[in-house]
Amino acid sequence: MSEEHTPLTVAQSQLKLASKKLGLDSGMHKMLSQPKRSISVSIDIRMDNGTVDVFNGLRVQHWDARGPFKGGIRYYPNITLEEVTALAMLMTWKCAIANIPFGGAKGGICVDSKKLSQHELERLTRRYVSLIVEYLGPHRDIPAPDMYTDAQTMAWIMDTYSQLKGYRIPESATGKPVEIGGSWGRIEATGRGVIHCVKQASVNNGLKLKGASVAIQGFGNVGYQAAVAAQEIGCKVVAVSDSTGGIYCIDGLNIPDVLAHKEKTQTVQGYKDCKNITNEELLELPCDVLIPAALQNQITYKNADKIKARMVAEGANGPTTPEADKILYEKEICLIPDILANSGGVTVSYFEWVQNLTREQWPLEMVNRKLEEKMTKAFNDVEAIVAKEESDMRTGALMLGVGRVANAIKVLGLWP
Ligand code: GLU
Numbered sequence: 438m439s440e441e442h443t444p445l446t447v448a449q450s451q452l453k454l455a456s457k458k459l460g461l462d463s464g465m466h467k468m469l470s471q472p473k474r475s476i477s478v479s480i481d482i483r484m485d486n487g488t489v490d491v492f493n494g495l496r497v498q499h500w501d502a503r504g505p506f507k508g509g510i511r512y513y514p515n516i517t518l519e520e521v522t523a524l525a526m527l528m529t530w531k532c533a534i535a536n537i538p539f540g541g542a543k544g545g546i547c548v549d550s551k552k553l554s555q556h557e558l559e560r561l562t563r564r565y566v567s568l569i570v571e572y573l574g575p576h577r578d579i580p581a582p583d584m585y586t587d588a589q590t591m592a593w594i595m596d597t598y599s600q601l602k603g604y605r606i607p608e609s610a611t612g613k614p615v616e617i618g619g620s621w622g623r624i625e626a627t628g629r630g631v632i633h634c635v636k637q638a639s640v641n642n643g644l645k646l647k648g649a650s651v652a653i654q655g656f657g658n659v660g661y662q663a664a665v666a667a668q669e670i671g672c673k674v675v676a677v678s679d680s681t682g683g684i685y686c687i688d689g690l691n692i693p694d695v696l697a698h699k700e701k702t703q704t705v706q707g708y709k710d711c712k713n714i715t716n717e718e719l720l721e722l723p724c725d726v727l728i729p730a731a732l733q734n735q736i737t738y739k740n741a742d743k744i745k746a747r748m749v750a751e752g753a754n755g756p757t758t759p760e761a762d763k764i765l766y767e768k769e770i771c772l773i774p775d776i777l778a779n780s781g782g783v784t785v786s787y788f789e790w791v792q793n794l795t796r797e798q799w800p801l802e803m804v805n806r807k808l809e810e811k812m813t814k815a816f817n818d819v820e821a822i823v824a825k826e827e828s829d830m831r832t833g834a835l836m837l838g839v840g841r842v843a844n845a846i847k848v849l850g851l852w853p
Pocket residue numbers: 507508509510579580581582583611612754779780782783784786
């Protein structure tokens with residue numbers, strides 16, 4: 438079996454499948470398969486040692502038929518326009534599934550952020566915003582955190598945008614620190630949302646969550662918060678990993694303590710009373726729920742057959758390839774796809790944007806309650822299609838997302 442996938446070929450084949458199932462005409466399919474705008478800029482900055490370096494910055498705006506473009510910005514070495522385009526497309530479907538009034542976008546800077554100082558990162562971020570400022574804005578395109586960016590990055594983005602426009606515009610970025618208009622619960626939102634989906638799926642699957650074993654690949658914001666939320670509902674997190682490798686303990690891990698260990702030693706490995714494992718081994722552990730919350734292309738035709746979990750909830754974007762999807766479906770493993778499972782982050786980004794526009798700040802309990810309502814509704818909307826089509830959940834989710842965007846484009850019409 439050949440499987441040379443790039444994120445874009447995967448995203449295109451998913452769109453093709455949804456278009457076919459929905460009976461979209463070829464014009465609509467063509468429109469949806471291209472981004473509205475792709476921006477590539479050279480970011481020149483002065484490094485702390487006085488030399489000048491140049492980084493490539495990207496922003497891809499896929500579709501805005503349902504509302505302004507929305508999506509994260511990642512800092513990652515070797516990031517390509519192709520990859521950012523695929524991720525922008527996923528954001529369009531994700532926002533439509535969550536039923537929030539946004540389109541899809543993604544951005545990136547080709548940089549190893551761990552090698553830059555805070556001052557260099559600040560100059561890089563602000564210069565990037567200055568180069569694309571005319572394409573951003575609270576009613577045009579609203580950035581958020583993604584891999585290796587965080588609330589501080591969003592503070593710089595919002596501040597630079599506001600400085601260039603001449604007045605304070607908090608609604609120009611989401612995922613900001615709470616002191617300057619960030620929403621309570623935004624940091625936890627993606628991980629919590631993944632667990633809301635697991636909860637819903639377990640009702641349908643008859644999986645008892647009390648004491649259920651959970652393995653999580655990735656210990657960044659999404660992986661860590663998913664681990665905390667899983668423990669809150671009585672699950673046992675038996676394995677976690679980061680880019681250096683993973684740890685496994687059949688009796689369950691103390692998650693905040695593992696974080697403290699990682700902060701001290703830069704790795705989760707070597708944590709007391711645990712077996713060190715590789716990232717590949719983590720995926721194949723015997724467990725009830727597997728949460729890939731790190732990189733794309735982790736579950737492929739090579740290892741899909743060895744997955745022993747009963748349920749896979751995709752915290753990361755694109756961790757499973759189309760061939761692996763088929764294998765998991767045949768093995769009757771319930772897979773909750775990224776565009777549904779990790780939509781909690783952008784959902785609370787939407788709440789943050791609404792709070793900023795109305796100059797309100799909602800209490801945490803209200804944010805969490807609204808998040809659960811939205812996630813449950815999205816999950817049930819996808820399940821209704823799955824039941825009707827007798828399909829897997831990814832196909833159901835794609836049909837819902839792509840279908841909603843196509844309907845919006847149809848009623849907008851084509852101008853001129
Ligand atoms: N980067 C996150 C995602 O992939 C959040 C995007 C947002 O909040 O706009 O969904």
